[in-house]
Amino acid sequence: MNAVIDVQGLSATYGFSHRSPRVLDGVSLTVARGRTMGVVGESGSGKSTLAKVIVGTLGAASGTVSIEGADVMKVARSQRRALRRRVQMIPQDPYASLDPRMTIGRTLLEALAPTAARATSHRDRIAELLSMVALEPGAASRLPHEFSGGQRQRVAIARAIAVQPTVLIADEVTSALDASIQFEILELLDRLQDDLGFACLFITHNLGVAARVCDEITVMRHGRVVEQGDISLLAEPADPYTRLLVSSVPDPEGRFLHGPSRYDTAPQS
C-alpha cells in the first residue's frame, strides 16, 4: 500500500513541562491515495490534537509525520512550506473559518495565490472551484454573512481543494450542520475525492457519519489508539470501548438504551 500520509508513534503535550499530561500517546496511522480514514472518539480523546500536529500548528513531543514519503519535521525550511501546502484542513465551524471582511472570491484567490492582490488572473479557476462545490459563479463577489452554514462549508471545501492537496483533513466538518445538510456535504466530499484522489483524514465524534464516508477507521481514547482497521470492524468490534461506542449510537428501536452503561463497565478516568 502506497501511503500518502504516514504517522508513526506520534506523541504531544499541551504545556511547557515534560510532566504535562500527554494528549497524544504513540498514535500511528497511514492513509493511501483516494482513501478515507476516519478518526473517531469522544471529547478529550485527542482526535483534534492529532489534526493540529499533522498540519503543524502544534509541535510533536516525539514521532514522525511523513507526507508522500518526506518527513515533515526533517525537510529543509525552504521546502517545508511547499510540503505543508499539500496538507489542507477544513475546520469545524463554518462561521469562524471565513474572514468576515473578505468576499468569497478573495478568500479563494488567497488559496490559489497566497501573495496575489488582484483576482483578475484567476477568475476562471475561481468559477471552476465554485462550480465544483455546487455554488453559482456570482457567489465570488459576496461576503460570508450572506451564506448559510452549509454553503459556507462548501466555500471552505473549495478553498481546501484549490491547492490540489494530497491530504485533506476534515475536522468535524458536519457537526455544526443540520442532518439533511450533513448528507449533502458528505456526498460532495465523496464526489470530490473520486475526482481528485486526495487521501482524507476524517475526524468526527459521530459514528454514523464515519460509517457513511470512511474506508478505514481509527478509534481513539485518552490520546491512544484503541482499535484500527477496515470500517467493517464497527459491525463486530473486538475492543470493549469500541463496542460501547457502537452500542451507544441511538437507534429507533431503543436497543442502545439497554446496552452497557459507561459507568458500569468503562474504567473511571
Added chain:
Amino acid sequence: MTDVVLPTTVGRSRRRYPASLLVGAVGLAVIVLLAVLGPVLWGTSAASGSGQLRAGPSAEHWFGTDAQGRDVLARTLVATRLTIVMGVVATALAVGLGGLVGAVLVLSGNRVRWLGARAIDLWLALPPIIVALAITAIFRPGAVTVVVAIGIAFSPQFARLTNNLASSVGGKDFVVTAHLLGVPAPTVLARHIVPNIASPVLVLTSVCLATSIVTMSGLSFIGLGVQPPAIDWGQLLASGLRDIYQNPAGALAPSIAIVLTGLSASLLGDGLVAFSEPRRAQVRSRRADQGSPSATSLTGEEQSAATSAGDDVALHIEDLHVQTANAPEGQMLVGGVSLTVATGEIVGLVGESGSGKSITAMTAAQLLPSELGWRAKALSVAGHPIDPRQAPPSSMALDCGVVFQDPSSCFNPARRLGAQLTETIRVHRKVSRREAERLALDKLREARVSEPERRLRQYPHELSGGMRQRAMIAMALITTPKLLIADEPTTALDVTVQADVLRLIKQINHDHDMGVLLISHDIDVVASMCDRVYVMHQGGILEHLTSAQLRRGEVTQPYTRRLLEASASTALKNTVHVTSTIRGGS
C-alpha cells in the same frame, strides 16, 4: 447533486450612517477648519490690545478682553491650531507606541506575552493624568514635553486593546487556514488581522483625542503645559479664571471650545461603534404558512384520546403563534402549533435548527425572551391555564421542570450546587434548609449522581459534563413536577454519556408518571424514547406520528423520510453491515 445552490440573500443592504457619526464628523471638521484658518484670520486682532483691559462682553468683544486688552474670542480661535495639533500628535504617539507594544507581544512567545500583558495591566493601573504630571514635572514644561507625556500616558490602553484583539483574531480558523495555505506572516497580519481589529482601535483613538485635549488643557491650566507667548485653550482658561471677577466671560470661551471639541470627538467615536457593529445576523423569513398540514397521521380516536383535557394532561397547547413583538407585522417564528402531553407520556418534538421546536418548548415553560410575544387558543401547563397577558402562577415553578441543552451554562459558576439545587423549594415551599438538603440528596441519588453528599458542596466546574447534566435533571426533579421539558438534553454530551442520561429520563418518567416533552434534532433519539412524535418544520407541525409508525417508516412527509435516511443508525446499519457482508461473502 448537480443543482446550483443560491445564496440565501441577494445583494447587499445599504448601511445607514448613525446621527452621532455625522454630527461628530461635522463638528470636528469645523474645528479643524478653524485650526487652519484661525491664526490667519484673527492673528492680528488676537495680538493687538484695544486699551480696554479686562472688559466684559460687548458687541465689539463678544467674550470681553484679557489683562492686556486683547480680544478673548479671537485668542481662543487662534489657540485652536496649537491645541488641536498637540492633541493629534499626542494621540498619534499613543496609538503608535501602544500598537507597537501590542504587535510585539502578539508575535512573541507565550511567556513574553504573559509577562507583557501583566506589565500593561500595571501601567494601566496608574491614571494617565498622574503619569503625565510626573513626566512634565521632571522635564522642562513646554508643548513638546506635554505632548510626549500624554502620548506615553495613554499608550498602554492601545497596547492592551491591540494585544487582546490580535490574540483573539489570531486564533480564528481563517488565520490558521491562511498559514496552512502558505500565506507569509506579514501578509496574514496586514490582510486578516489588522482589518478585523481596526474598528475598535479607531473608536478608542477618537475617545483618546477628546481625553488628551482635555488633559492637556488641564496641564496648561496649572502651568505645566504650553508657555507664553504661545497659547492653547488650557492656558487661556487659566488666565480667564484669574480675571473672572472683572470679566466672567473670559473663562467661558476656552471652556466652550474644550467641551465642544471633546463632545465632537466622543460623538465620532460613538458613531464609529454603531457603524462598525457587525451586521446583525439576518433572521431568515420563517413565516409559517397558515394552512400547514398538521396532525394528519393519527386516527381521530387516537387524537381524541390524546387531547382529552383533564387532570391527566401535563401539557396542552392549542394553535400557538409566536412572533417578534416589536413590529405590528412581526416575524412569525411559530405558527399554529397544537400539541398535548398526557401524564406519564414521553412526547418528542423533532426538527432542525430554526424549526421553532425550542421556541414552542420555551413558551410552554414561560421562558420566552421578552422580545417575543405569543398567543394561543389555549395553553395549559401542568393543569395551570396560562394567559399571555398575565404573569404565570408561581406554583407553575413547582409543577414544571426544565432541563436545558448546555449544562455548563445553566448553573451559576460562582455558587455551590447545593444552594442552586434547593433554591426552588426554599423559595416556593418555604421548607427548611435541612429538609431541602435531604430532598436534594434524594434526587441526586435518583439521578445516579456519584457521591451526592460531596456534590452539594462542589462548584459546577468540578463536575464532568455528564454529571452536570444529571445534576440539572436532579434540580428539575426536586419539586416532583407533573411536566418535564427537556430541550436537547444530550446534544452537548458524548455519545456514551447520552445513552445514560436518556435512560435516566425514561426511568424518571416511568417512576413518577411524569409527562415529558423531549426536544431533539436526532430522529433516532425521539423514535426510541417517545410514545408520540411531532415533526416540526419552518414553525409548523408537519407530521404527528406514534413512534411505532416512525420506527416502521410509515411516514407521509418527504421531509421526515429525509431525516430518517440521514440518521446515524441508518448509516451504521447500511454501510457497516452491508460492507461486512460483502467482504465476508467474497
